[in-house]
Structure formats: structure tokens, C-alpha cells
Amino acid sequence: MTEAATTLPAAGTLSITDPRVIRAIELVWREATLLDAKDYHAWEALYADDGIYVVPIDRDADSFDDRLNMVYDDARMRSMRVVRMTEGFAIAAVDAATTVRTVSRFVPTTVTDDEVSLKAAQILVAFKRGRHDFWAGDVDYVVRLGADAGADRLVRKVVRLIDAEGAVPAAGFLL
Amino acid sequence: MTTLHGPIDGAFDAATVNDLEPADLVLPDRVAGRMYTDPGIFEQEMSRIFERTWVWVAHESELPKAGSFKTTTVGRQPVIVARDRKGNINTMLNRCRHRGASVCEQRTGHANGFTCPYHAWSYGLDGKLRGLPYPDGYEGVMDKSGVALQRLRTESYGGMVFATFADEDELEPLEDFLGDVKLWIDRFMKQGGGYPIKVLGTHQFRFKGNWKIQLENTTDGYHFPIVHRSWMASVDAETAEMMSFMTDPAATTHDLGNGHSVMEMVPEHSDLDVDDGTEPLQERFADLVEALGAQGLDSGSVRRLVRAMHGTGFNLNLFPNVSMSISFLRVLRPISADETVIEHVALGPDGPPEIVDPVNRERLRIHEHFQGPFGFGTPDDAEGWDRVQRGAAAAPEMPIMVNRGLGREEPSPEGWPTSHVTDETGMRAAYGMWKRMMSDD
Structure with missing residues (x-):
């Protein structure tokens, strides 16, 4: 996509071999693993208190307050969502699809000692009752680096599904 | 009062149910499961219902x-x-x-x-x-x-x-088709709190099930505390109390004719112009009340907007494809006998940005909380509907029961057949219209 290309830093300026970027990617992969494992309590702990988790409908949107989104979670909503996914009352979560996701095509867009921003692709396959559903999207991550890797936190994750403006299945899992 | 019917089996026969004409699959208190699964019936629904009515x-x-x-x-x-x-x-x-x-x-x-x-x-x-x-x-x-x-x-x-698609000879004008529904549309639009209503955004999702499963759902008060227990547990006590209509005798469903019905879950919000001032505004909107006041809006106007934050108190179900549901529109688009696309259209007041933007920000968040493919309500609905479609593959002669409340259904003062909000009056209304439109005569 052209708008993505224009926001990339010049080739050769930022590298995924940068130790700070490696830490951010490790956090992203940890998050993906926890979501596939449906370990939502551990997942929630990866987010900063001021972190947002967004699945917009408008793929071009960068601000989400004044538009309808599929998911627009601050810490309060995220916490309620974790309760919903784990307490056993939500029949969609109780009988959720099994998921496997791959996050790759990482491109760092800003790297400082405090924060790393990444662009990535996520391909997720969800299996339930004989059906495979495919969920593909671009994902933007912002990771705040802590004193050590264990203190790194997500401050922003935006999942832009390729079919965000179309009809997707209702889901009992998270992207 | 309508006479109660027989046991929940025995109405259809396995040897002949597949030979029955579609209209014969609808009885006053039950319909055959084949109506959800038969592709031939789906084709007839497209030509006889969706291409013949509004x-x-x-x-x-x-x-x-x-x-x-x-x-x-x-x-x-x-x-x-x-x-x-x-x-x-x-x-x-x-x-x-x-x-x-x-x-x-x-x-x-x-x-x-x-x-x-x-x-x-x-x-x-x-x-x-x-x-x-x-x-x-x-x-x-x-x-x-x-x-x-x-x-x-x-x-x-x-x-x-x-x-x-129908011309004037085949189908009455819209307003005649709507009839008493018009009163309820007028009431629904009052949630603008003095402003017109506009579309704020649309969620879309698909489920592997027949469109009539969704048609039934917006007039199914009975499922609410069961399927939506997770959502109820996540909202503030005031909102949970507002939606606790299961044992409220004033919460009723009316058959409005032509397959349309209205389910009054929060009757005190059915007509938002009726306000004796005793109902406190929800605590969660305190900041909004303050922000609107700071814009110079008088307290009466603020109250009108904020009291309508959750929309109206009813689901107005229009046969065959749209429900005006509390604060949004739920639109169904049939794809095949076992697939349907649903749109959840978020609504809010349309007026000066300094007034309506903060209101609509709250309304968008409320909508996201329940609706859409990752809401706290919709995925649980979709799971229920998926299970209906899968279960209905068993025994096409076995009926889907829509008999709840038949024994207590009586005309309202307006003449509308009426029963409790957890009853299946609205489904019976829709299936009565379905039967009429699918009949050869």
C-alpha cells in the first residue's frame, strides 16, 4: 500500500537486528503465543496501563474516538474483556475456535531507548466445528521499553484487517 | 385467550414433512425445523418475500x-x-x-x-x-x-x-404496510434528544445460520439474561437493572400486524418525551453532563440527551429485514439457507459538533461494548444461532417451538395481541406473515 510505503523510514536506517527491536519483537511473539493459548490474564499484563488495543473498521483511521471500531479497549475495557473471556459465562468464549497465528514482516518505524514502533503482518487461522476461518491484517505495535525485557509493555496495538470493512465472523477469541 | 396446543412433538411427520408446502410448515405455536435448512424454501423466500415486500x-x-x-x-x-x-x-x-x-x-x-x-x-x-x-x-x-x-x-x-420490486398493484404503499409501526418509529427517533438521528457507523458480521434465526432473536426477551450474562456482568449496576425485565409485568411484546412487532423491555423509556423527572441520570455520564452544561446547554436539554444515551426502551422488529433495536438498527441480509450477514448500524444525534460529538463518543463506546464481531453481546448471540442451525439439521419434522406465552396473550387497549416481553408473540407475528407470503392462495 502506498500510504504504508511513504511512512517507512529510509532503507538501512533501522534494523530488526537492533537489540531494542529484538526485545519488541519478542514481546509481540509472546503476546501472540498467549492469545493462541487463551491465557488472557498473562496477556493483559503485557499492556501498559495507558495502552490501547484496537481493531478498527476504517483501515485508514489513526484516531478512534469519533468512529465506530470493532475493538477499542483501554485498560478498563481490556480488564472487563479478560473477565468475559475467562469467567465461563460467555458461550462464544467457552466454545471458542482454536487459533494459530503468525506475526511477521516486521519493519521498525521508530526506535529509541524508550520506545519501539513496528509494522507487521498477522495471519491467523481459526478452526471450529469443521470450518477454517482466515483472518489477515496489518498490525501496528508500539512497545515501551522497561528497565529490562520483563518490564517491556505494549502501549498500542492496532489490527487493521484486510476485510475490516466487510462482514467477518463473530469471534470468541482475540486478534 | 388462545387455546394451548398439544405436546411439543407430533405436529409433523418424518415421512411427509419434506413433501409439505412451505406454508404448511407454520402452525400457530410452532414451525418445522426444515424451514431453517431447506435450500428450496430459501429460494422461494427470496422471490415470495424479499422481492415482494418492503x-x-x-x-x-x-x-x-x-x-x-x-x-x-x-x-x-x-x-x-x-x-x-x-x-x-x-x-x-x-x-x-x-x-x-x-x-x-x-x-x-x-x-x-x-x-x-x-x-x-x-x-x-x-x-x-x-x-x-x-x-x-x-x-x-x-x-x-x-x-x-x-x-x-x-x-x-x-x-x-x-x-x-413489487409494483403498486402488488404491494400497498409503505405507510400502509407499516400501519401502527409508524407510531413506534416516531418514538424510536426521539432518542436524538431534540436532534435528528444520524448513522455513526456499521458493524458487519456473518454467521452460518438461517436468516429467520436472527429475525426471531430481536424479539426474544427470553434469551437475554442467559446468553448475555457475560455482558450483564460487565456493565454498571444501573444498566444491568435497566435490562432486568424478566419479571417486570409491565414489559410486554405487541404484535403490530404484517409480521411486525415491538418488544418493550424498558417501558418507561418507550416514549422518551414522557419524563416525570424522578429518574436519576446514570452516574457514568456525570462527566458528559458537565461537558454539555459547559457548552451552554440548559439542564432540560442535557437531561433529554443523556437520558436517551442507551436509546429507546424497545426493539421494533420490522418484517422481514430490519430491527430498530434500542439504540441501533440490526439489518439482516440472507446469503443462503445456512448463511446470513448482519449489520449493526450505530445511531446518534445529528447537530452542532460541540454538543453531539461528546454524546456520540459515549454512544459509540456503548455500541462497541455490546455489538459487532468482538462485542460482549454479539459473539454470544452468534454462537447461539450457530447452534440452532446445527441442531436443526436433526429431525426436519421436529418443530421449533414458538408457543411461549400463548396462554397469557391478550389484546392491548390498542388491539395489539400482547404478552410478556419474554414470550414469543413477536415470533408468532413474523411467522404468521411468513405463512401468508409463502402461501399459493
């Missing part, structure tokens, strides 16, 4: 000015709904008159007209053919002035735009 296609706010358009379907047929320069709203088949290509593939937008990408036949906002390239080939063959995208009859009430 189908909701748009809210007028989606077409704010000349050139505004959206694409959708009437039944399975793709259509464009567009506002022309005279201000008229036109519904047109999205199909070029030359070789059949679709002429528009954007979901919404603004255009001067529609040009087929294949041979560049171009049509106006009213569907008339305006031009085609190299016209000499049509000299003496075709008079361009008579060519247009096929138009559907289009009429509106209260901002709700409907279209139909």
Missing part, C-alpha cells in the same frame, strides 16, 4: 446530499441507493443494462453517476443512461433514451428508506 435499504442520513450513495442488497439482488439532484432517493439494480456488470463496488460514497467499467456505459443518479462510447453501432438498433438501470419502488418513513 425491504429496508438505508437511513436517510447515509444519503445526506445529491450524489451520496450506498450499495446493499434487496434479498440477494445487489442494489445502489442514491440521492439525485432533485433530492429524490433512488434504488437501482447494480447491474449494467448492456452485459450485466455491476456499475458500483463501493459500499458508500459520493458520485456524479455510475459508469460501467466494462464498456463505459454511464448512468445518472436516477439510473438513466446518460452516455455510451461509439454510439454509431446502436443507430437504428436501440433508443438510448429508454435505457436505465432497473429502478425499485422506494419510499421512506421517519428517515427509514425501504425499497421493493
